[in-house]
Amino acid sequence: MGFLFVGLRGFGGVLPWARQMIIEERHWLTDEEFIELYSLCNLLPGPNIVNVSVALGARFQGLSGSIAAFTGLMTMPLVIVLSLGALYERYRSLPAIGPLLHNLSAAAAGLVLATGLKMARPHLRKPLSAAVALPAFIGVGLLHWPLIWVVLALVPASLLLHWRAGK
Amino acid sequence: MKLDPLGTLALQFALLSLIAVGGANAVVPEMHRLAVDSQHWMGDREFADLFAISSAAPGPNVLIVALIGFKLAGVTGALVATLAMCGPSSILSFTVSRFWQHSQGAAWQDLVRKALAPMTIGLVIASGWVLGRAADNDWLGIAITAATAAALLSSKLNPLWLLGAAGLLALLGIS
Numbered sequence: 001m002g003f004l005f006v007g008l009r010g011f012g013g014v015l016p017w018a019r020q021m022i023i024e025e026r027h028w029l030t031d032e033e034f035i036e037l038y039s040l041c042n043l044l045p046g047p048n049i050v051n052v053s054v055a056l057g058a059r060f061q062g063l064s065g066s067i068a069a070f071t072g073l074m075t076m077p078l079v080i081v082l083s084l085g086a087l088y089e090r091y092r093s094l095p096a097i098g099p100l101l102h103n104l105s106a107a108a109a110g111l112v113l114a115t116g117l118k119m120a121r122p123h124l125r126k127p128l129s130a131a132v133a134l135p136a137f138i139g140v141g142l143l144h145w146p147l148i149w150v151v152l153a154l155v156p157a158s159l160l161l162h163w164r165a166g167k
Numbered sequence: 168m169k170l171d172p173l174g175t176l177a178l179q180f181a182l183l184s185l186i187a188v189g190g191a192n193a194v195v196p197e198m199h200r201l202a203v204d205s206q207h208w209m210g211d212r213e214f215a216d217l218f219a220i221s222s223a224a225p226g227p228n229v230l231i232v233a234l235i236g237f238k239l240a241g242v243t244g245a246l247v248a249t250l251a252m253c254g255p256s257s258i259l260s261f262t263v264s265r266f267w268q269h270s271q272g273a274a275w276q277d278l279v280r281k282a283l284a285p286m287t288i289g290l291v292i293a294s295g296w297v298l299g300r301a302a303d304n305d306w307l308g309i310a311i312t313a314a315t316a317a318a319l320l321s322s323k324l325n326p327l328w329l330l331g332a333a334g335l336l337a338l339l340g341i342s
Contacts, residue, residue: 040267043283046256047229048190054257055264066261074249077226078233082245084220085234092216100337103311105219105302107333110315111326112192113295118320119288129285136289140196141296144204147197151186151286158282166278 028056049073128165132158173240173247175206180232180251187256188283191229193290196297202235203301209238215302223330229253307341 022028029037041051050070057069091097123129132154139150179201187194195218202208209217217238221231229252236248267276295316303309315329 037264039280040264041260042190042287043188043279044256044260044263045185045187046190046260047187047227047253049227050229050253050257051260054260058261058264063261066257070253070257073227074253077224077230078245078249081221081224081226081230081233082237082242084224085217085237085245088216088220089238096338099340100334101216101219102302102308103333103337103341104223104330105215105298106308106311107315107330108219108222109215109295109298109302110312110317111222111295111319111329112195112298113292113312114316114319115192116288116292116295117316119284119291123285123288126285129288132282132285133289133292136286137293137296140290141293144196144200146200147194147290148182148186151188154286155188155282158286159278162282163278166281 022056028060128161131161172206172208173244176236176239176244177247177251180248181255184252184255185259187252188287188290191227191231191252192294193287195231195294196290198231198235199297199301208235211301212304213238215298218298219302219330223327311336 023031023034037055038048038052041048041055044051050073053069053073054066057065057067059065061068088097088101092101120129120133123133136150136154139145140147183194183197186197199214203211203214217234218231221234222228224230230249232248232252233245236244236246238244240247299309299312303312311333315333318324318329319326
C-alpha cells in the first residue's frame with residue numbers, strides 16, 4: 001500500500017505528502033472527497049493522519065484495508081523514531097547533543113505555536129470562537145488542568161453556544 | 168490496586184486517544200502532565216527533547232508516545248503506547264466514517280464542525296505554550312521559539328528548514 005511511502009516521506013507531519021499521494025499520484029480520491037474525509041477525521045479524536053488512513057482503508061477494503069493502511073503508515077516511522085530514541089538514550093550526555101536538542105526543541109515549540117495561531121486566524125473576529133478557545137488555552141496551558149475535564153466541559157458548552165447562535 | 172507503569176501508560180494513552188480532538192498536538196499538555204508532573208517518568212527537558220525528536224523524524228508526530236513508552240519499557244513499551252494511542256480512536260473513526268457517509272450534508276454535521284474548531288485551536292496553542300515552557304530555560308530559547316513561530320506564520324516554508332536552522336545554530340556554537 002502507498003501509505004508505506006507516505007509514512008517515510010512525512011518529515012515534520014505527514015499531511016501534505018498524504019494529500020499528494022492520495023489525489024495526485026494514485027487518484028484514489030478527488031480533491032473534494034479528500035477534504036471531506038480529512039475534515040471528518042479532524043473532528044474525531046486521535047491522530048488525524050492515522051484516522052485518514054483507517055477511513056480510507058475502510059472505504060476500499062473494509063477492515064483489512066484499514067489494518068493494512070495503518071500498518072503501512074506507522075511501521076517505518078516507528079522503526080526510525082525508536083532508533084533515534086535509542087541513540088538519544090545512549091548519547092544524550094555528549095557535549096554536542098544537549099545544545100542541539102535544546103535549539104531543536106525550542107524551534108519545535110515555535111512550530112506548534114504557529115500552527116495554532118494559523119488555525120486561529122480565520123476566527124479572529126468571532127467572539128464565540130474566543131469564548132471557547134480562550135478557556136481551553138487557559139485551563140490546559142496555564143493552569144495545567146486535566147484535559148478530559150476541560151474537553152467534557154467545553155464540548156457541550158460550545159455545542160450549545162453555536163446552536164443558539166445558529167438559530 | 169496500583170497499576171505498574173506499563174499498565175498506567177496503556178490505560179492513560181487509550182483514554183487520551185479518545186479525547187484527542189484536534190490530533191496529537193492537542194494532547195501534548197496532557198502527556199506532559201502525565202509523564203512529568205504526575206508519574207515522574209522524566210524531566211521537563213527530556214520531554215521537550217523527545218518531542219523535538221518526534222517532530223524532526225519522518226512520520227506522524229504522534230510517535231512522541233512511542234518514545235515515552237520506549238523510555239519506560241523498551242520496544243514493548245513503545246508498541247503498547249502506540250497501539251493504546253491509536254487503537255481506540257481508529258476503531259471510532261472506522262465506525263464513524265461509514266456512518267458519516269450515510270448522513271451527508273445534515274445540519275448537525277455543520278454544528279459539530281463549528282463547535283469543535285475553536286476548542287481545538289485553544290488546545291493547540293496551549294500545546295505550543297507548554298512545550299515552550301519545557302524547552303526554553305533561557306532568553307535564547309525563547310528567541311528561537313518566537314523566531315520559528317514568526318517565520319512559519321509569515322511564510323510557507325517547509326517546517327523542516329526551520330528545525331534545520333535551529334540545529335545549525337547549535338552546531339555554530341549558539342545555544
